[in-house]
Amino acid sequence: MTPNHQDTTVFNTRFGRITALNEQGIIRIKSIRYAYSERFKKPVAVEASLSSIIISPGKTPVCPQALSPLVEKMIGATPVESFEADESTQYLSITRPQIISENEKLPVVVWIHGGSHEIGCGDLATADPAEWVKEQHIIVVTVSYRLGLFGFLGGNEKRPANLGLLDIIEALKWIKNNIADLGGDEKNITLLGQSSGGDAIAHLMISEGVEDLFQRLIIQSAPLGLRHKRQKMSAEFLKKTEVLKEETDVLKMMDEYKAFVPSVIKYGLKAAMPFGTQYGHFPLCKEEDSVEMWKKNAQKFDVLIGLNNDETAFYLKTSEALNKYFGKGLGLKIMDKTVEKTTALIYGNPARQFARNLADAGGNVYLFRIHSKLKDNHIGAPHCIDLPLIFGNESAWKSSELLKDIPWSRIHENGKKLRALWAEFARTGKISDTSERPEILELRKM
Template sequence: MTDIAFKTSEGTILGWRDGNVIRATGIPYATAERYQKPEETTALRWGEPYAATKWSPACPQSFSPILREVLGMDMLNGLPLNENCQHLSITLPPQDRSSSPRPVMVWVHGGSYLTGAGDATVYDPALLVCEQQVIVVNINYRLGLFGFLGGYNDIPANLGLLDIIAALRWIKKHIEAFGGDPGNITLFGQSAGGDAIAHVMSAEGIEGLFHRVIIQSAPLGIRKGKTAITKSMIRKMEGLAKDATVEELLALQNTMLFSMKRVGLKGEMPFGVQYGHPPLPMEDRVEEVWRQRAGQWDVLIGWTDRETALFAPFLKPLQHLAGIPLLGKPSLEWLIRKTTDWIYRTPGKVFAQLMLNSGRSVYEYQIDWGTKDNPFKAAHVIDIPLLFGSEQLWNDALLCKGKSAEELLTEGRSLRAIWAAFARTGVLEEELCIPGLVRYHRVMV
């Protein structure tokens, strides 16, 4: 199984063949004790080659019944849970020693900073890698109470964000050994993953680590004004011992999530980055920092047409609204449009304007995919089955109902081609519309 060797500057990593791709999985990019900052791993300096043949462990998390119903599968699908989750996995096309270095795409998974994992089956990049001849790196980072609540009792804030930056340093340093181009690295991530990418762009110490970004459905509209929410959660944490069990931490986290629902939309994603704590600037300076750094990256940012339609079927008040004769469904659709604008579309457009620089490209896109009779048409997460996995994987997903396996494969290939084209050069056509799938345009000054 471990018949492919990659010789890095710190030791040999053994990969494995998996159908039409080559993988090197479960590679530790850093180590960290609980509530400690990540440190560069020394695992690759052992005398023996490192067998990268196991999937990366996921950060401890609670099961999400909503995701199970929408995706038609358990997202983690048997992945082990471990606080020491600072691992990454690399997927690449069959090696061709004569080829030039390939573009590198680094996937930052979403999940409200609470759930998900880089090696979740729903994020399998094999089709993207095979079709587009790119290298994809899926990374893990700490979540929830393990990675996104600090600034008290000598516990640093933003540990999950620091994990992501540590992963990028590892990739920059070692990806050439896998045939990747360290001078052509694109970050792409959805939902909280897109939000994390945007905030990495404002962080200290990230110069030269990546060159382009694809920010998918980032909830930038709820990034501000969360200080009171954070303080409330910290008060609940202060009485818990630092050596509490994982089970105790997850139980407390679930209690926090339930109590935050009364706060409103911001309480639906209470965990996240904490401004004014390393490596981030103060909240009132973030936009200034983004504007100052605009010339460093090409940007593709976008949203789905009906983002919040994902959540409507699971909220009882909205279910009742939809059932009101004549006015119910139009009112629900109006609410979906307005909340999509407020949380995703409008702040995404503001971010695009901040990123404008005469030397780099900035594009906005919108995904319109799905059938008219599917309530999840063009909803949050609809881009995931188009980019990842296989047509067989998504057979039972409510998101994809009404679309055939052939349509998913064909239309997904079109979207994957756009993402990879941007990753190669940062330049797309000035504008493009594929009806029923995606439209984009270049943002001009």
Template sequence: MPHAEPTEQDAPRFTTPAGEIIGWRDRGVIRATGIRYARAERFCAPEDEPPATMPIQATQWSPALPQNSIPELDEALGITPQEAAYCEGELHLSVAIPDSPATAPRPVMVWIHGGSYVFGAADLAVYDVRPLALEQNVIVVAVNYRLGLLGFLGGYANRPANLGLLDLISALRWVNTNIAAMGGDPNNVTLFGHSAGGDAAAHLMIAEGIDGLFQRAIIQSAPLGISRNRAKMHGKMSRKAADVKDDTPLEEVLCAQEQVVKAAQGFGLRSAMPFGTQYGHYPLPIEAEVDAAWRRAAPKFDIFIGYTLEETALFLVMSRNLSRLRQFPLIGERATRAMVAATTRKIYKRDALMFARRHAKAGGNAYVYRLDWGKGHYPFGASHTIELPLLLGEPASWQYADIVKDVEQTDLLEHGQRLRELWADFARNGQLPPTGQLEPQIVQWWQAS
């Protein structure tokens, strides 16, 4: 996503508690990109960035946090190698604001990217939040957080766990403190996260230190079905990770991460996403108390939680071994559909429904959605990530993505605008009609009870 540097005369400026922020204009929005919200030494909790004494030049994209590439996912999402630059030790976020007068503080939506807690970045072109901010008159903040071995494994060698979650809490503190000076309403903040990002949003609801930092959560395709009973797996991973020292070169750390992943094999479906939140480590309660914690939190939050019709079709396509199953004469396609249905239900659907029902029974406001868009589009169908080309980026952003190969740009534009409107409507006040749908082939939703 190239952009021109603003001139000194026309650069938008914001005087915030963090300091004077200098942004740039981009086709109807004001961007303030690559803002450092915290610093973090390796295997240490983040330290909030102190107020700047010099103007903050917020004109470069946020660098990603260290990670290994996943070529199959790059192909599915159309991510190019040159987007993979990363840095360690600094944590950044980017803000998009409609470049138009506002009569009242705008709702704020905070994007938490997914990627199994090992992959992704806030400012990837396919995750561009500009259309959402521009069309829906909301402020969108996209956040980076630590991943993998550096962000979501701890509890060993005096290293804290849940560092990536602590990063997100630090980012939310930054939003709470500074967003009013940028035209946003700090009392109307909605998290929206996909996959691991949705899982993080759900767990932030029961994390210590989040009081007042957000009011709503849109939890997209969170793998809640594999979020529990992970202690033995994490213990085995930790023994392998203990060989990594605080001063081990970063490239060696990323190589070691692959060995830590191998140590997690043999734990069923959990092995497919070995890194993640760890119960019983700050800021999360012990596993036996998480349901009670979510019940206590329910009256504080509005939630919109859901899944796609064929979540695990993405992983089937990405796996050469599983893809071969589809080629078997007569039974291949039928067996594939059965596998996708069973694993979608076990990892995503079942626990999303349980989450919403528990939330509603505990006095919270909860809606559930099922997204069908893409059904019948071989080979991905209505798979995991399929809503992202509708919510984020523009058709040109997704031109190399296999998941929407051969989809007409007009379809992406038309259906994307409708889905963005639905997401933003929920973010404005946490309310939707009790039931509804955006055409049968896009999304259906209903209120949990």
């Protein structure tokens, strides 16, 4: 590592010369390409070159996607002017403390974003890890990968399944091979995934080709209740979108694919997340073998898994149409019961069973649940409420509808304690009984 001038640092790594930005006690390395891909092809790793100079792109690369009105409302507007659509979205960014002792190796947390395997990227301001990195003296790597039509729909030779999952595996290989040159411990890597990102990393536990790439997982709000019997739905969706596979205008693809999304009525709740990991296609086993595979691998990984108490309130209690009829009185009681039942079906019961299966097979597993504890917060602890707790960054969340009834001081107070616990798990694979818990957290060792 050599200082270049006041605002930058140059790292001489086995991958090449990497220029990083110095920023208020942290170092940022933005958008390193770890692999390339052609449309519907497997990723190919970028070759290392000691003489190469790694230059970050001017705009943040993001997989082509349609904006979600609900996410824009509840979390915040996406600064589309700072992003650039790129089908080959194999990039990662690194945030680390500016000062590290000469022989120090920091634990590495790898962030796999959510978004129903359809939207998002690794470099959103609402998941900026700077605050966590400074507080806990860790390294956080954020990963972007292919989504939607490009990454999580397939099923034949011309359009393979699970390409987004293969992208993530390539990112993990890059991290394993190169993070030591940037101050990280390549033997202490924790995957952190939320929502569909949690689903992805849970399935990485039973994927081929991941040996020694990570040691721990933090799985937040994974919709594991939607993982079953998706084959017919995926096959129908694949067939209907064949007409789009050669389209050169990716924005046109994003406009048109929605006409082919499977019906929720026909396929049930799982059709609410039409893209996903697909069993029976590389690198995954058949669905009927999945539970035994998780049990077989249970002792290889430390696992922290859980959810927010009112996950589906994010979708149900924010609907103006539903609130018109179910916003008060008996209607509100029906709404509350619906949130409770659907949260249990999609998130809670599957997380508990997942944890129990691993624990029964000898795994080291913790199960958590995040509550609201605020009497005047009608939405409770919905999907995504864990994001500001883990990442902080008040300025990015100031316009969020999700937090409109919650003082930021409360988010910060509980978040700082939660970040300390999650960092403790990333360092050691354990959470001490004497470590301070935030009041919103229910946590137990299985």
